[in-house]
Amino acid sequence: MTSTPSPRSAPGPRVAASPRDAPAPQLSTPLSVVAVRSHRHRAPLLRPFVTAARRTEAVEYVVAEVELADGTIGQGSAAETVAVTGESADTISVALQGPLRSAIVGVTGTITELSARVAGALDGATSAKAALEVALHDAWARSLGAPLVELLGGRPGDRLLNDMTISLEDPEVMAGHAREAVAGGEQILKIKLGHDIEEDRHRLAAVVEAAPGVRLRLDANQGWVPEQAIDIITGFLADGLPIDLVEQPVAAANIEGLARVSAAVEVPIMADESVWNVEDARRLVEADAVDMLNIKLAKTGGLRGALAIADVALEAGVECMVGAMMEPRISITAAAHLAIAHPAITMIDLDPPFWFASDVPAGGYVQEDGWLRLLGGPGLGLERLRADVDPSGGDQ
Numbered sequence: 544m545t546s547t548p549s550p551r552s553a554p555g556p557r558v559a560a561s562p563r564d565a566p567a568p569q570l571s572t573p574l575s576v577v578a579v580r581s582h583r584h585r586a587p588l589l590r591p592f593v594t595a596a597r598r599t600e601a602v603e604y605v606v607a608e609v610e611l612a613d614g615t616i617g618q619g620s621a622a623e624t625v626a627v628t629g630e631s632a633d634t635i636s637v638a639l640q641g642p643l644r645s646a647i648v649g650v651t652g653t654i655t656e657l658s659a660r661v662a663g664a665l666d667g668a669t670s671a672k673a674a675l676e677v678a679l680h681d682a683w684a685r686s687l688g689a690p691l692v693e694l695l696g697g698r699p700g701d702r703l704l705n706d707m708t709i710s711l712e713d714p715e716v717m718a719g720h721a722r723e724a725v726a727g728g729e730q731i732l733k734i735k736l737g738h739d740i741e742e743d744r745h746r747l748a749a750v751v752e753a754a755p756g757v758r759l760r761l762d763a764n765q766g767w768v769p770e771q772a773i774d775i776i777t778g779f780l781a782d783g784l785p786i787d788l789v790e791q792p793v794a795a796a797n798i799e800g801l802a803r804v805s806a807a808v809e810v811p812i813m814a815d816e817s818v819w820n821v822e823d824a825r826r827l828v829e830a831d832a833v834d835m836l837n838i839k840l841a842k843t844g845g846l847r848g849a850l851a852i853a854d855v856a857l858e859a860g861v862e863c864m865v866g867a868m869m870e871p872r873i874s875i876t877a878a879a880h881l882a883i884a885h886p887a888i889t890m891i892d893l894d895p896p897f898w899f900a901s902d903v904p905a906g907g908y909v910q911e912d913g914w915l916r917l918l919g920g921p922g923l924g925l926e927r928l929r930a931d932v933d934p935s936g937g938d939q
């Protein structure tokens with residue numbers, strides 16, 4: 544393993560399809576799970592997170608904890624995102640304490656066997672599964688004294704350029720937020736688009752004027768039909784907007800429509816809501832429907848499903864982004880290990896912790912001038928988040 548930082552700068556360069564490192568021999572290490580626990584937290588945001596679909600002022604989330612027979616403890620987390628995964632903090636807790644717990648407590652198996660038991664324990668519940676499967680991976684890597692990224696075949700010193708989301712507000716408010724983000728070192732802004740194209744045009748113009756030199760990622764969240772998407776995106780490009788990619792322009796199920804938009808416009812199109820699992824990824828690449836895939840652990844149910852998508856993408860020459868829900872630092876750190884580990888992943892959209900009033904626990908990663916890098920340490924490299932910690936930073 545090299546420790547030399549090798550910035551993989553995106554947006555832009557297509558990743559060469561190179562063989563990954565051989566699977567880590569530690570994949571065959573048996574792990575005995577003796578306990579699964581969970582605890583809930585509520586974390587206020589610094590300012591409201593606003594998209595066309597919702598306005599969020601605080602995040603409800605659940606921490607999943609796995610204990611191995613040797614006393615090692617691993618953690619993962621999942622946030623309530625009813626509008627996306629259909630899961631609330633209540634349903635996440637119930638899934639963790641019920642079928643997910645039953646699937647692995649008292650079981651001895653390899654990390655892949657235990658992950659498969661989590662995946663098969665119940666239908667759906669992808670973010671609850673992600674929390675537990677990440678906790679298993681954290682425990683696995685901690686018990687071996689290695690950073691998770693290394694066990695996934697990655698180089699811990701690699702860095703990826705992060706972006707910052709600008710909430711959907713009036714143009715002058717968005718311009719102010721963009722100015723602030725660029726002053727803080729951000730190089731790429733992610734803009735959630737609304738329902739009114741003319742208003743969106745004003746918003747984008749205001750952002751670009753306030754933050755010259757910044758790159759834009761646009762997310763339509765399925766808002767358009769294909770012909771409309773082609774007109775709108777072509778119009779944005781004619782306006783000279785510095786757009787790196789457009790995410791999910793049309794309905795998730797409209798694969799043919801995605802393909803039509805991708806073929807018609809001069810900017811990469813990325814699938815998000817259309818890709819939850821490896822079968823979705825295969826369907827999209829076989830139809831040549833998109834240029835990129837957005838992988839999120841809360842959709843895939845954890846790291847194994849995410850790696851399977853990235854493998855399909857690598858083989859097809861499709862680049863991936865790793866994104867996330869509005870989730871806490873444990874989830875985002877797991878996503879960062881995944882992103883840095885896999886060569887098909889060239890972009891990250893992992894700004895949620897910067898929205899939290901109090902970003903706990905300590906460790907995991909740092910960001911400098913937009914570049915995210917892991918801090919090292921066993922597992923995810925995070926301190927344990929205890930049940931009695933108040934993530935609002937207030938007194939108990």
Ligand SMILES: [Mg+2]
Pocket residue numbers: 762764790791815816837
């Ligand atoms: Mg999206």
